[in-house]
Amino acid sequence: MARGMVIIGAGECGGRAALALCDLGYDGPVTLVGDEPHLPYERPPLSKEAMASDAPEIKVIASDEVLAGKSIRHIHSVQAVAIDRAAHTVRLSDGSVLPYDKLLLATGSIPRKLPMPGLGARCVYLRTFADALAIRAHLGAGNRIAVIGGGFIGLELAAAARKLGASVTVIEAQLRILMRGVPVEIAEIIHQAHIAEGVDIVCGEGIASIADDGRQVRVGLAGGREITADLAIIGIGAIPVTGVAAEAGLTIDNGIAVDVELRTSDPDIFAAGDCCSFPLAVYGGRRVRLEAWRNAQEQGALAAKNMLGAGEAHASVPWFWSDQYGLSLQIAGLSDEGKSTVRRDLGDGAFILFHLAGDGRLVAASGIGPGNAVARDIRLAEMLIGKQARPAPEALESQAVKLKSLLAA
Amino acid sequence: MSDWVEACDATDIDEEDVMRFDHGGRTFAIYRSPDDEYFATDGLCTHEKVHLADGLVMDDIIECPKHNGRFNYKTGAARGAPVCVNLKTYPVKVDAGKVLVQIG
Numbered sequence: 307m308a309r310g311m312v313i314i315g316a317g318e319c320g321g322r323a324a325l326a327l328c329d330l331g332y333d334g335p336v337t338l339v340g341d342e343p344h345l346p347y348e349r350p351p352l353s354k355e356a357m358a359s360d361a362p363e364i365k366v367i368a369s370d371e372v373l374a375g376k377s378i379r380h381i382h383s384v385q386a387v388a389i390d391r392a393a394h395t396v397r398l399s400d401g402s403v404l405p406y407d408k409l410l411l412a413t414g415s416i417p418r419k420l421p422m423p424g425l426g427a428r429c430v431y432l433r434t435f436a437d438a439l440a441i442r443a444h445l446g447a448g449n450r451i452a453v454i455g456g457g458f459i460g461l462e463l464a465a466a467a468r469k470l471g472a473s474v475t476v477i478e479a480q481l482r483i484l485m486r487g488v489p490v491e492i493a494e495i496i497h498q499a500h501i502a503e504g505v506d507i508v509c510g511e512g513i514a515s516i517a518d519d520g521r522q523v524r525v526g527l528a529g530g531r532e533i534t535a536d537l538a539i540i541g542i543g544a545i546p547v548t549g550v551a552a553e554a555g556l557t558i559d560n561g562i563a564v565d566v567e568l569r570t571s572d573p574d575i576f577a578a579g580d581c582c583s584f585p586l587a588v589y590g591g592r593r594v595r596l597e598a599w600r601n602a603q604e605q606g607a608l609a610a611k612n613m614l615g616a617g618e619a620h621a622s623v624p625w626f627w628s629d630q631y632g633l634s635l636q637i638a639g640l641s642d643e644g645k646s647t648v649r650r651d652l653g654d655g656a657f658i659l660f661h662l663a664g665d666g667r668l669v670a671a672s673g674i675g676p677g678n679a680v681a682r683d684i685r686l687a688e689m690l691i692g693k694q695a696r697p698a699p700e701a702l703e704s705q706a707v708k709l710k711s712l713l714a715a
Numbered sequence: 716m717s718d719w720v721e722a723c724d725a726t727d728i729d730e731e732d733v734m735r736f737d738h739g740g741r742t743f744a745i746y747r748s749p750d751d752e753y754f755a756t757d758g759l760c761t762h763e764k765v766h767l768a769d770g771l772v773m774d775d776i777i778e779c780p781k782h783n784g785r786f787n788y789k790t791g792a793a794r795g796a797p798v799c800v801n802l803k804t805y806p807v808k809v810d811a812g813k814v815l816v817q818i819g
Contacts, residue, residue, distance in 0.1 A: 322796060325796075348797075367797075599782075600782070600783065603796055603797065607796065627781070677769065678765065678766070678769035678770075678780035678781060679769070681769050681770065681771075681780030681781065682769060682770065682771045682780060685770075685771045685778065685780075685783075686771065710731070
């Protein structure tokens with residue numbers, strides 16, 4: 307009798323892993339444990355489309371019918387509290403104990419907390435659908451929103467808030483928005499789009515004080531300016547959820563450390579998605595942790611394969627996107643691997659920056675434009691990056707040369 | 716049975732590529748395969764209604780430009796997460812250099 311497969315975390319990664327186990331023909335018990343009351347659902351809309359709607363709805367990854375059809379047991383509203391590696395069991399917050407043959411930790415990440423006194427009920431973070439609903443309730447016309455942190459979550463919420471008629475101030479301590487992972491040329495276009503939509507952006511200034519009386523928040527900046535808001539949304543990054551893994555003695559290194567097969571330091575325990583750090587083959591095994599939807603999805607599916615003994619190595623190129631107003635940004639690879647850039651204009655203001663390493667390898671591509679103007683070429687760039695190709699800079703630059711033709715080379 | 720509708724010139728689409736075609740308030744994607752055959756599907760991805768004409772064609776697969784959902788554009792079959800609902804396909808023929816679609 308198989309003890310079965312247990313997945314802790316019922317987000318994109320855990321949900322995909324559970325489905326993949328069944329699709330791969332595993333016929334033992336599959337248990338998916340999540341701490342939210344919902345079915346597994348997609349998080350990207352929480353800062354985008356869902357926010358602009360009057361009645362935001364959850365976009366589920368798998369319905370009750372699909373889970374039942376695949377005999378996946380979904381336990382919701384509970385957390386894993388301890389792993390007994392010797393006994394191969396997980397204890398849950400409701401007191402129950404689940405035996406496992408293989409365990410997958412897909413615990414995700416949680417918002418980094420602003421380490422300051424003075425925060426209260428009007429200072430919020432976004433992670434869950436419940437968080438999104440709470441934020442949505444304050445985004446109406448006439449409301450004043452302070453967004454602390456000029457990263458993707460904050461900027462997407464700023465765009466959603468403007469769309470709904472709220473006034474918005476974005477406060478970023480760094481000298482520009484999107485400092486992490488986004489080239490300055492592209493960050494500048496997003497910055498200008500927000501300005502054109504009436505967002506007030508303050509960069510390069512730290513926060514000196516926060517006073518939240520439960521009805522409004524006063525944010526005091528280091529330079530003396532004070533911003534009063536009905537809601538302060540804090541988006542200053544995320545930290546991996548590693549508590550239970552660490553207590554079980556698993557190796558932690560900026561997340562739960564896994565190998566190329568997503569195996570932790572315990573051969574029967576895997577980790578995938580936002581919570582894990584893994585060696586990225588395309589950059590010679592550089593250890594990274596990604597907070598990205600597609601990574602969660604792909605690693606969930608790969609972990610499922612390897613829990614069944616496939617022994618397959620992770621070989622993807624990081625990819626993510628963001629939508630703000632009519633603009634869409636897509637980035638393949640990690641641009642900090644690059645030493646030089648080449649620009650390719652695609653028309654309608656859309657362009658792609660190709661990032662090349664010192665030895666000529668294409669290591670990343672960052673694109674921005676209206677709609678999905680950059681999507682196809684970013685996808686082709688992603689494949690070139692995966693092949694560790696060394697395309698001629700002139701070919702990357704010239705619209706006359708189709709990127710697809712470089713793939714065959 | 717409805718009539719055939721002219722979508723474009725056969726030379727408007729490169730080999731192994733896709734083009735958008737709007738007709739009667741509906742939107743479609745017209746494909747030219749690497750083997751120089753033509754195909755047509757609904758224009759919008761079944762996952763989040765993103766137009767597939769901005770996506771990448773590789774062999775007989777169209778990939779959604781947003782979330783990389785994949786379909787076989789010849790059969791409409793969904794080919795992997797996040798898409799699980801198949802794409803509707805339409806008969807296509809080429810006549811006198813024009814691509815015609817039967818949009819029933």
